[in-house]
Amino acid sequence: MADKQGNVKRKESTKKKESSKPQEKAKAKESSKPQEKAKAKESSKPQEKAKAKESSKPQENAKPEENAKPLENAKPEENSKGPEDPENPEDKVELMELPPFEVITGDRISSFYFKFQFRNVEYSSGRNKTFLCYSVDIQGGGDVETLRGYLEDEHITAPHAEEAFFTLLLPECNPELRYHVTWYVSSSPCVACAAKIAEVLRSRKGMRLTIMVARLFMWEEPEIQEGLRQLRAAGCKLKIMKPADFIYTWDTYVEPEGQTFTPWVDTQENYEYYEEKLSEILQ
Numbered sequence: 001m002a003d004k005q006g007n008v009k010r011k012e013s014t015k016k017k018e019s020s021k022p023q024e025k026a027k028a029k030e031s032s033k034p035q036e037k038a039k040a041k042e043s044s045k046p047q048e049k050a051k052a053k054e055s056s057k058p059q060e061n062a063k064p065e066e067n068a069k070p071l072e073n074a075k076p077e078e079n080s081k082g083p084e085d086p087e088n089p090e091d092k093v094e095l096m097e098l099p100p101f102e103v104i105t106g107d108r109i110s111s112f113y114f115k116f117q118f119r120n121v122e123y124s125s126g127r128n129k130t131f132l133c134y135s136v137d138i139q140g141g142g143d144v145e146t147l148r149g150y151l152e153d154e155h156i157t158a159p160h161a162e163e164a165f166f167t168l169l170l171p172e173c174n175p176e177l178r179y180h181v182t183w184y185v186s187s188s189p190c191v192a193c194a195a196k197i198a199e200v201l202r203s204r205k206g207m208r209l210t211i212m213v214a215r216l217f218m219w220e221e222p223e224i225q226e227g228l229r230q231l232r233a234a235g236c237k238l239k240i241m242k243p244a245d246f247i248y249t250w251d252t253y254v255e256p257e258g259q260t261f262t263p264w265v266d267t268q269e270n271y272e273y274y275e276e277k278l279s280e281i282l283q
Contacts, residue, residue: 103164104152108255109133113152115261117186118246120214120270129153132161133184133253136170140177150253161185162193166200179207184241184249187217194227198234210237212245216274225281232282240274243267 109131117131129152136147151161151169159167162185173179188211189197201209211231218224231238241249243263250261 103159103161103168105149105168107149109150109152109253111254111257111259111261114250114254118214118241118249119264120241120267120274122215122270122273127186129186130161131186132165133249134165134169135182135252137180138177139180140174148252160190160193162189163196166196173204173207175206177206179204181207181209183209183211184245184253185211185213187215188213188219188224188228188238189231190217191223191227194224194231197236198230201234201236208235208237210239212239212241213274214241214246215270216240216277219274219277219281228278228281238278238282240271240278242271 113131117127117129131150131152133150134148138145138147147169149169151164153159153161153164162183165183170179170181197209201207219228228238246263246267247261250256254261
């Protein structure tokens with residue numbers, strides 16, 4: 001019995017010893033983690049400092065031309081070295097002057113511009129130019145000379161197309177000849193142009209002018225309406241372009257560029273609208 005009990009006691013003590021090993025290992029493992037983390041954190045600091053120090057240094061092996069090369073699309077002021085030195089002429093920045101807006105003349109209009117600028121819409125947003133197609137029949141001694149072409153303007157600094165016609169294309173008229181002038185214009189004249197046209201017609205008795213407009217310019221304004229009435233009083237005939245007039249203008253003054261032209265769907269409707277408004281203004 002003693003041997004059996006002794007054996008039993010030894011077996012129990014062995015089990016206790018074996019069962020205590022995993023717990024001791026787990027405790028040892030857990031206790032070692034904070035120390036390992038602390039050591040890892042401390043050991044990483046010098047490396048981070050070293051990397052930060054290296055990154056702050058300029059690239060020693062970079063090519064000079066790569067570091068000094070300016071951006072190709074940068075503006076002149078972005079490429080300037082710094083404040084100008086008035087004593088050193090080389091440091092002065094030259095400002096590029098843009099050419100002034102000019103009145104453009106020619107024989108035929110681009111088909112794209114015609115389809116956009118001449119469309120007789122009620123609200124002409126984005127159409128900030130005036131396109132004027134002209135025909136001048138000069139009669140004298142039984143002979144007739146015809147001039148045709150077009151003008152376009154920029155409404156910023158350049159004179160408007162209506163004024164440019166008289167200053168550039170027909171600055172003088174022979175009183176012994178008769179001039180029959182017809183315009184096909186993308187919009188009716190402004191106040192200043194209406195006054196200028198009326199002045200020219202009163203001074204040139206041998207000139208007759210007919211203005212065919214695609215749409216009325218700011219026709220609701222009282223001063224615009226008064227300008228149109230002054231034109232009629234000076235002998236100018238004002239008319240709204242019909243669908244057939246757009247086709248004629250396309251065939252006569254437009255470079256088709258392989259395209260064909262059919263009046264817009266609402267051309268007739270818009271013509272009737274503007275025709276009614278013009279009749280009310282001139283009555």
